[in-house]
Amino acid sequence: MRQPPEVEELMLLDEGPAKQVYLEAQAVLQDLYRSCRLGSNRLAVEDVKEAVAEFIGRMREKQDVFLQMAMLKDVDPYSAKHSLNVTLLATYLGSRLKLPEKELMVLGVGAMLHDIGKLEIPGEIIGKPGRLTPEEFEVVKSHPQAGYRRLEGLVSEEIRLVVRDHHERCDGSGYPRGLVKEEISLAARCVAVADVYDAVTTDRCYRPRLLPHEGMELLMVESTRGALDLELVKTFLQEIASYPLGTIVRLTSGEIARVVAQEPAVPLRPIVEVLRPKERAGEIIRLLTHPSILIQEIVA
Ligand SMILES: [Fe+2]
Known part of the structure; x- marks a missing residue:
């Protein structure tokens, strides 16, 4: 693809x-x-x-x-x-x-x-x-x-x-x-x-x-x-962490982010680092504490 x-x-x-x-x-x-x-x-x-x-x-x-x-x-x-x-x-x-x-x-x-x-x-x-x-x-x-x-x-x-x-x-x-x-x-x-x-x-x-x-x-x-x-x-x-480290995902809130760490207890809600938009690059989002943000798709 x-x-x-x-x-x-x-x-x-x-x-x-x-x-x-x-x-x-x-x-x-x-x-x-x-x-x-x-x-x-x-x-x-x-x-x-x-x-x-x-x-x-x-x-x-x-x-x-x-x-x-x-x-x-x-x-x-x-x-x-x-x-x-x-x-x-x-x-x-x-x-x-x-x-x-x-x-x-x-x-x-x-x-x-x-x-x-x-x-x-x-x-x-x-x-x-x-x-x-x-x-x-x-x-x-x-x-x-x-x-x-x-x-x-x-x-x-x-x-x-x-x-x-x-x-x-x-x-x-x-x-x-x-x-x-x-x-x-x-x-x-x-x-x-x-x-x-x-x-x-x-x-x-x-x-x-x-x-x-x-x-x-x-x-x-x-x-x-x-x-x-x-x-x-x-x-x-x-x-088997569902979103392995390095996976690039699109969030329902619009950002493109990379999985940078797992939550051992909840492998389906990893910690991600924002890549796009550029202005927010580097921002860390802990999905476990943001229940309203979902992973929309895997982009890479
Ligand atoms: Fe088969």
């Missing part, structure tokens, strides 16, 4: 090496998708594993930049970018849950590959501008199983199960098998939370994206009704 020049000028992301890792991982996924589309039997899953290991290393070094990368939204929710965002969010959630390295790798590689089965669905359905008919939705619902089949012999069974079960829901309302919580691996449940969150906070052609705090509310509703794992959603809510 092209930003207006005044916003581009303000995109002062601490990019450097973290952005490099992100772009490299995106290239790895794009290559993988391309070879899948061409029907190649030799998928570069080793490169995916390497990219995930890099992510995990980077996450330990610089958590803010790591999460901020996941906020850089694309217009196409089925692109490699969606898979990368889900990977960033899910592995971060896994690290907060203190999963051992081996399980984090299963989670990360599973997240990277979770939608690979979508490549077997006709483009006119996947790219359809507008809501799907019930028949088309049935076709889309075949993607977890298609991905599971596609990865046979290429990755471990644990990783394949993350791919197969990422649309299963704790109350049995998911697909393809209608499993319940105890039958779904923790890694698949983590990917489900990250996938739902990233999907609803990304623009679709038939509806605009939700803001992070609205996405969080939706996760709470989904977990309260039993579909998503309540404990995981709580951790996600507490640990």
Whole structure:
């Protein structure tokens, strides 16, 4: 998405090496998708594993930049970018849950590959501008199983199960098998939370994206009704600051501001520094004590 020049000028992301890792991982996924589309039997899953290991290393070094990368939204929710965002969010959630390295790798590689089965669905359905008919939705619902089949012999069974079960829901309302919580691996449940969150906070052609705090509310509703794992959603809510440091937002009061600090108890109401209007640049607003000022949109 092209930003207006005044916003581009303000995109002062601490990019450097973290952005490099992100772009490299995106290239790895794009290559993988391309070879899948061409029907190649030799998928570069080793490169995916390497990219995930890099992510995990980077996450330990610089958590803010790591999460901020996941906020850089694309217009196409089925692109490699969606898979990368889900990977960033899910592995971060896994690290907060203190999963051992081996399980984090299963989670990360599973997240990277979770939608690979979508490549077997006709483009006119996947790219359809507008809501799907019930028949088309049935076709889309075949993607977890298609991905599971596609990865046979290429990755471990644990990783394949993350791919197969990422649309299963704790109350049995998911697909393809209608499993319940105890039958779904923790890694698949983590990917489900990250996938739902990233999907609803990304623009679709038939509806605009939700803001992070609205996405969080939706996760709470989904977990309260039993579909998503309540404990995981709580951790996600507490640990994943919805507006990572450095995010540039537009406030309902008109200012453009940058998130400069979090309120640990209320991650959805960060402390921001005004960037525009220029005359007020540098002014600090603590959103927690200004309940009437809301974040209207993320501009960068
Ligand atoms: Fe999916």
